[in-house]
Amino acid sequence: MKRLCLLLTLCCGTSQAAADLFKLPGYQDEDGAILLQAHGRHVDPYFAMKALLTAEELGLSIAPAADAWTAWLAPRQESNGSFPRFERQTNGDWRRAADADADDSTLALWISLLSRRYRQQDMPPALQASLARARRALWKLRQPRSGIYDYAAGAKLGYLMDNVEVYAALRDDCARTGAGCRRVRQLAAALPKAFWEAKTRRWRTASRDLPPVAFYPEAAAQLFPKMAGLPPMPGQASFDAWLLGEGRPWLAQDPPQLDFPWGLLALAALRDGREDAARAWLRQAAPARGTPRWNVLEEAVFQGLALRLAATAEPEQRLEE
Template sequence: MSKLNSQHLTSIGSSLFGLLLSCLNAAHAAAPAALDLTGYVDKQGAISVQFNGDTIDPYFTLQALLLARENGLDISPYAMKWANWMIDRQKPDGTFDRFCLTQGVWSPCKTADADDALMALWLKFLSTMPHEQATNSRWTHSTQLSQANLDRLIDTKRGIYLVSPVYQHGLLMDNLEVLSYQIQPDNKAKAAAAKQLALSIRDVFSDQKTHRFLVSTQAEQKELASAFYPDQVAQIFPLLVDFDFNLLPSPKANYYKQWMKQYRQSWLTQSRHDFAWGVIAVLALKQGDSSSAACWLRESSAAQHTAHWIATDEVARQVLMRHRIEPAGLDVDCN
């Protein structure tokens, strides 16, 4: 074997350094960025709806954590503490309350807005930590209790889920939340139920005359004036569920573009008088519509950490940042 001269050594060294650098860059790109909920979370792991807020709505916290996890943010610093905080406060019937901060203590102050969607998100969240769910008796009990509670909300005649034992009507978006829980890759036991629920959603909520989705099974909804929420949001909500159940009247990409054509401006200005709806910005990112995502960052920037900004919006902002989406420049027309 011939001896290596200094030039060969230099060449090999450079190649090895380049390979190492490439590997480090690849590892960095693959590693999830850390979610930062500073100002939303306390020492006990409770996560408020708003920045330095005095209200906890478990639905929105679960929505925010799941959105973060599904889009490459590491939620592990918060997930376990939040799960245990919730289990400590789960009621005997499996439901959860909303909480208000009074003299430094989180106390139940309202019932949940919708049991079906909350149960589905809670079960989906627990399933992201399968080891703990299988080995921790408190988590196992919560899973069983929550599933039994969700099962009680099925309308056996129509095949959809009802809001609660008190409110005996079904909501499109709630049923899509349940579907999102049932269609997880590791949830094979729910696969048949998911297909049946998808068919029921189509049969109950698709308005064949208008080619739009009905928001609710309540008859009076047809008499109400259209508003961004819930009517316009409901039209795009099926795209947030990664399941092809032939609900849409046109291909997904075309359907998305049509929604943006009709409602983009309304969505981008929501944070001036309502909530920012950052979850739609994440959907825009997934649809390859970085311009709409960038416009949302610009148009909603003044709302950050105000009453118009919730934990889900903060997660959406961090997801876009992770994908190097910058706010649209002032010279960009976002109309």
């Protein structure tokens, strides 16, 4: 009987693990590179790492994909610690295509990924060295007076969404390696001072030079602090209120108002117990899968939500028809 139980455990456990893997056909090459779009030729490390972390948060196993990815990316880290974007040439080789869109958030996601994937004692020496370079590069972006992080060296400009991702990375690093704990507290205190507008009861998207009002970044940014576990500010709109107001284009998946499907915001729905909204996104966004509007981050959300919501009964309808 013991042998039978062991065999069943091994069999079923293996089957379950395989079913819960983050699958990346068309997105991850044999060399480990994770493409921005399926069968494409561009790699944006930010999107690859955000996809892996989001997939893990939604319950998918990312170990094989993450190990192959880190083995590919770590040797391509630049001497200053940053990670550029890449393009595949016609001969199959990769070339540096552009700087990171935002160094602070890209460095933050690398720190989060390594901190979550490896215990300190199990991290290969090459990755430990890479993590140390990323930390140093990120810390150099901190504004001494405000306590927030610039999106790039010398920019003197911080973005709310980037700084929230930096906060999450510092928290991950503190929890798993013991590094950066003081910096977590400093940034948690700095964020409301730099970005919260008490009069309008809204988060500002940038420390200066606010971009034009649009769904991204204005509406999307309002959910980011709470998604990262930061406490809500006095008078801050709830997810329900957001969904009935500026979140309507997201729920309806209205292409003229959305640059991308923005599946990441479904995590805010789950955090607030709104599985109905997450299910609605899954249905509404499905037609965009495989189109130019779809990228590896949307794919991670789609697979993760499909797994997570399949395990629960569909709740009573709460959304307006």
